[in-house]
Amino acid sequence: MTDPATTTPGSVVVGVDGSDGSRAALEYAMDEADRRGTTVRALMAYGGPDVWTTADGVLPDARVLHDVAAQEVRAVVEEVAAARRARGAPVPVTEADIAMGPASTVLLHHSRGAAVLVVGHRGRGGLASRVIGSVGLSAVIHAECTVVVVRD
Template sequence: MSEDEPRIVVGVDGSPGSRDALRWALRYAERCGGTVTALIAWAPPVLVEAAPVPPVISDEEVRTRAEQVLRRVVEETAAELATSVPVHQDAVCGPAAGSLLERARDADLLVVGSRGHGGFVGALLGSVSQHCVTHARCPVVVVRPAAR
């Protein structure tokens, strides 16, 4: 990777909105000769005392599942577009918005979907995308859902 290649960070969580964002980022990178970092953020399971207590999932299992989701979404989307854009995959432990902002600190562009896994249906802009738009040091593209 040369310093002249635009660096694009995209949030991926497996949702249709994040797949649209990855698709957009890959197409953009293809046109400008950039590289893409696809990031999924995961958090350790939170235990709340309630009866009955379900089996506990370990941090390692959560990390592994996040990496599997990321790998699958990147592979499927790259194959669908028949692109050879370099995609670096990054699974990080932490809140999605903060993790994206940290990774995009020195990026040329941050791409997010308008809604992911969370929030409520019908929100115009999800909390992660809103936080990124408000706090990112680089330009942010919020990809609206594709017509389905």
């Protein structure tokens, strides 16, 4: 995966976690990148292996966790891109990337130099859907670029 220092300046960074909210955010990010004439960096944060062992005494393999996250973000990007192509919508150059760590920390770090950071909002109904999630709130408060929170 790519070092954040190599992120295309002015690109659109979008958090992807496989949820419907993140798919909607990726759609929005692709539209925004097309309008701006720039690229998309679809970014999935993942957790490292836990420090304790399982009942069998086996630690989850860090490489396996890395590879699974990488496969998942690529699959989501390809799914959204294929749906866009099928309806004739533009598909800007989109880099699928991963980084280990909490989603809010990863996205804030990668917001440096980006034109826009896009995050999804998972509607949970009732009062819960009226309150922005912790990742979205952290992005709105601390990101070093414009932030868009997309409802699914």
